[in-house]
Amino acid sequence: TNILGFDENNEGIYLLDSRNRNTAALTHMSLSDQKLTTIAESDRLDISSVLIDPRSHKPFAYALDLIRPEYHAISLEYKDVIAKFNSQLSGGSQVLAQSLSNQFWTVYTDESDSSPVYKVFDASTGELSEMFVTNPALNDKPLAKMHGVVIPSRDGLELVSYLTLPLESDSDKDGVPAEPVPMVMLVHGGPWGRDSFGYSPVVQWLANRGYAVLQVNFRSSTGFGKDFLNAGNKQWSGAMHNDLLDAKKWAVENGITTADKVAIMGGSYGGYATLVGLTFTPDEFSCGVDIIGPSNLVTLLESIPPYWESFRKVFAQAIGDPETEEGRSLLKATSPLTHADKITKPLLIAQGANDPRVKQAESDQIVSAMAEKGIPVTYVLYPDEGHGFQKPENNLSFYAVAEAFLSECQGGRYQELGNDFENSSIQIPHGAEFVPGIAGQLSP
Helix, strand or coil, X not given: CEEEEECCCCCEEEEEECCCCCCCEEEEEECCCCCEEEEECCCCCCEEEEEECCCCCCEEEEEEECCCEEEEECCHHHHXXXXXXXXXXXXXXXXXXXXXCCCEEEEEEECCCCCCEEEEEECCCCEEEEEEECCHHHHHCCCCCEEEEEEECCCCCEEEEEEECCHHHCCCCCCCCCCCCCEEEEECXXXXXXXXXXXXXXXXXXXXXXXXXXXXXXXXXXXXXXXXXXXXXXXXXXXXXHHHXXXXXXXXXXXXXXXXXXXXXXXXXXXXXXXXXXXXXXCXXXXXXXXXXXXXXXXXXXXXXXXXXHHHHHHHHHCCCCCCHHHHHHHHHCCHHHHHHHCCCCEEEEEECCCCCCCHHHHHHHHXXXXXXXXXXXXXXXXXXXXXCCCHHHHHHHHHHHHHHHHHHHCCCCCCCCCCCCCCCCEEEECHHHCCCCHHHCCC
């Protein structure tokens, strides 16, 4: 729920309002008596954005983002304008700004397999024209197209997902490969976030290396209403993980991949999901890449940084309350660390030493547990990084390790190490020998 702005007479406010309802609706609230009037709503989705006339301050259109954003006119005056606008959009999009007269709109467009483009929409003529390309060099590269799909879960939820195939297996760009290819399930972080349609450098890198990439908006993802969000409460290694397994099953049944050639990869919550995949369901995935993922939910909540303190109750509700015996038992039971001895498939773990959210201890713990039991694991550590890797040299070194690792277990292409470790702070405290060509590149 958030305030969008005042009405023309400053007598009321426009809201995206989810109070006492499942999905966020566009409403108007009178300031004198708090009376609410619903202007637009969807039973299936939260309204993702609203277009407001700069002079009259009245909302005239809104967007719903299922596979990609689609705009809907509120008043008949804008029905034809919005129809012309929608007809020229086929990928991700966002209206960033409007001229005072509301004639010209600055629009960000993203087709997934080319550079995103800034455009200008002329509401008086219905013409959408190019302003500039954000990264022209991308358009000289062989980029893969993203396909939106809705996958049913075993209990009837709709999982909005995105499938990207290697160019060589998707020559018609229809999302149907000529034959099954190895796949990487790329799990988003949060978990309170979502995957959306558009260009992703990580997705393009994986597709270029020969992998299908499946991104699943599992329960707890945002944008699909409170019921979908809260369906993940206390289900971090349960129904949320089942959604990923159901998506894998869908991909196998539809000839995208084979059951023995699916890797799992992700950062933050996606890293946790990777560890869950290799511990709770050790035979489902061929290998895993965990980037800054928590392995122990008890220590994760004990080490919440001060700026997350107001968020503590959300975690207690969604994962388990560490202040109660029942909650601590649940946290321990759903922690991958508890089940580390069940891992049988190759695992790559990457961690920033200065991470305030998922402390280094989260990775140290599971690496130590695996090493003690003689289970192979490769641990990449960056002493100058936090929650995610920001320095280009560090990113380059990590993806060099990751693609060599994936090639070993998935059989995809990888580029031989050249100067990919140059000026990087990369350390591999454990398991460099499990990734081809890496050990000899490390400085003493």
